Amino acid sequence: MIDPGHREALAAAHGTPCYVYDADRIAAQAETLRSFLPTAASPRLLYSFKANPLPSVAGELRRHGCEADLTSPGEIGAAVAAGFDLSRALYGGPGKGEEEYRTAIRAGIGQFSVESAVDLERLAAASRSEGTSVKALLRVNPHSPPKAKLAMSGVASQFGFEEDELRRDGREILRLAGGTLSVVGLHLYWGTQIAEPEALLASFEKTVEIAEELADGLGFPLDILNLGGGFAWPYAHEGNGPDLSPLREGLAALHARSGLAQRAQWWFESGRYLAGSSGTLLTRVMEVKRSKDERLFLILDTGIHHLGGMAGLGRIPRFSIDLLVPPARRGNETILVDVVGPLCTPLDCLGKKIEIPRVDPGDLLAIPNVGAYGATASVGAFLSRPAAVEILHRDGEAIAVHRLRAGHEAIL
Ligand SMILES: Cc1ncc(COP(=O)(O)O)c(C=O)c1O
Structure with missing residues (x-):
């Protein structure tokens, strides 16, 4: 698992969301x-x-x-x-x-x-x-x-x-x-x-x-x-x-x-x-938003277009992820959040009622064990947002950086 220092450095250099593969x-x-x-x-x-x-x-x-x-x-x-x-x-x-x-x-x-x-x-x-x-x-x-x-x-x-x-x-x-x-x-x-x-x-x-x-x-x-x-x-x-x-x-x-x-x-x-174990998805918190005094939504810059989009097919667990927070947040009181992404659909949900230490916008979070069935097993073209950057690294040193292409190709 990539350590938090390397996570921050790679995310700063290449932007988020990004998959990092060890x-x-x-x-x-x-x-x-x-x-x-x-x-x-x-x-x-x-x-x-x-x-x-x-x-x-x-x-x-x-x-x-x-x-x-x-x-x-x-x-x-x-x-x-x-x-x-x-x-x-x-x-x-x-x-x-x-x-x-x-x-x-x-x-x-x-x-x-x-x-x-x-x-x-x-x-x-x-x-x-x-x-x-x-x-x-x-x-x-x-x-x-x-x-x-x-x-x-x-x-x-x-x-x-x-x-x-x-x-x-x-x-x-x-x-x-x-x-x-x-x-x-x-x-x-x-x-x-x-x-x-x-x-x-x-x-x-x-x-x-x-x-x-x-x-x-x-x-x-x-x-x-x-x-x-x-x-x-x-x-x-x-x-x-x-x-x-x-x-x-x-x-x-x-x-x-x-x-x-x-x-x-x-x-x-x-x-x-x-x-599977080589990959971690790094994502930033965009907003922590309360709705009707009932539920707290953790809005990330990633969603089902980058991860878990095939959950509906039953091949991978639905609505269930671990979310690792930065070390400085680990002692915070916990909050219960629905983890959602930036797509304009309630389907864009990576996890419900997940308990994590309180985080703030801008914090870098990590989803572990997503080197398999992550980036390309998702509904990547849905809502036309860019794919996540994908970085192969050794000890935090980037070896290769790619991004999957999306968009239409003219046939006629
Ligand atoms: C025929 C076949 N081989 C290999 C695999 C790879 O499976 P896994 O990633 O679980 O090793 C699959 C997955 O569906 C498959 O259908």
């Missing part, structure tokens, strides 16, 4: 997570750009051994800017057209996670017309969850082939590939924010079981097994993620006792565990 923290998270993966499985750790596509942040992860997990042409651009080798990257996500596939193939993407038979046909057509060989992993939506409790798994969704469909019609589906497109493995992703290592291990165990049965039954090579992830980290609250060190032994043991899957390379994906 380069050393990014590196430490990558090294820690990589150390849990089973070396016997030639593991790869892919950084999910959806968490934070800022090339300076992603570049730190690349330098610390991560590959790219990409889902859009924009993310391809960010990965190129961050220096990733796209032949080692994975491209996935539902709803991709043949043209998008051709763009990704021309950019040099080597592996694709395919979500359906329609998707596989489109990828096959794109690789044929580009005359370029590519590899596909079939993404599987499992029939049922593993024994340990998991929030999201085996539910109806737009993601992946139904496990039952593959068991039933898999051979027919595989005939859609061939020629320049080879199916070389499977991809399962059980859910995000899986906090207990036991639950993660149970999901990985189930993945191996499903993968071995499918590869054996359908007779395709299991060269790559993408076991997904779901490694948890707090969002916009202080604190650290769970202790995932039991994964080290658990994954090694799982690899040692697996059958067909032992020949595969094991891939894992993470966004929030890798990037």
Whole structure:
């Protein structure tokens, strides 16, 4: 967590609101997570750009051994800017057209996670017309969850082939590939924010079981097994993620006792565990305003256009943040505030009934653990205010400073 002196200096130099990302923290998270993966499985750790596509942040992860997990042409651009080798990257996500596939193939993407038979046909057509060989992993939506409790798994969704469909019609589906497109493995992703290592291990165990049965039954090579992830980290609250060190032994043991899957390379994906802790949103208090003698509104220069705009989608907590005040205010009596931003809508609310020491206009506040699903997971274009500045720093020393572009581009 960036110390208050560095916060003030960066905010003074670059203005607020600003996201500050700690380069050393990014590196430490990558090294820690990589150390849990089973070396016997030639593991790869892919950084999910959806968490934070800022090339300076992603570049730190690349330098610390991560590959790219990409889902859009924009993310391809960010990965190129961050220096990733796209032949080692994975491209996935539902709803991709043949043209998008051709763009990704021309950019040099080597592996694709395919979500359906329609998707596989489109990828096959794109690789044929580009005359370029590519590899596909079939993404599987499992029939049922593993024994340990998991929030999201085996539910109806737009993601992946139904496990039952593959068991039933898999051979027919595989005939859609061939020629320049080879199916070389499977991809399962059980859910995000899986906090207990036991639950993660149970999901990985189930993945191996499903993968071995499918590869054996359908007779395709299991060269790559993408076991997904779901490694948890707090969002916009202080604190650290769970202790995932039991994964080290658990994954090694799982690899040692697996059958067909032992020949595969094991891939894992993470966004929030890798990037979340590095980021802090710095914001200034614009006004502390009482309404009808009932409620106190803490009006900030940031809001749902910079943070938490996807809360409505239920992927991240609604109306809940920790707000760190300057050290000089810590002894103040506390106030109960609704934390709001500058947008002209009551939706622009980052937290209700939050208790903090009394602060004044001009004070610099900090929202921790927002390096993932912050700047670009918000409703950035809503009300046409500028994006927050984004600063990668080491020990308070700015390394790179960016701002996301918004606004209309003329097409005609
Ligand atoms: C397929 C897939 N991979 C990786 C991720 C990254 O998740 P997280 O940031 O929780 O690690 C997601 C998130 O939704 C996902 O859907």
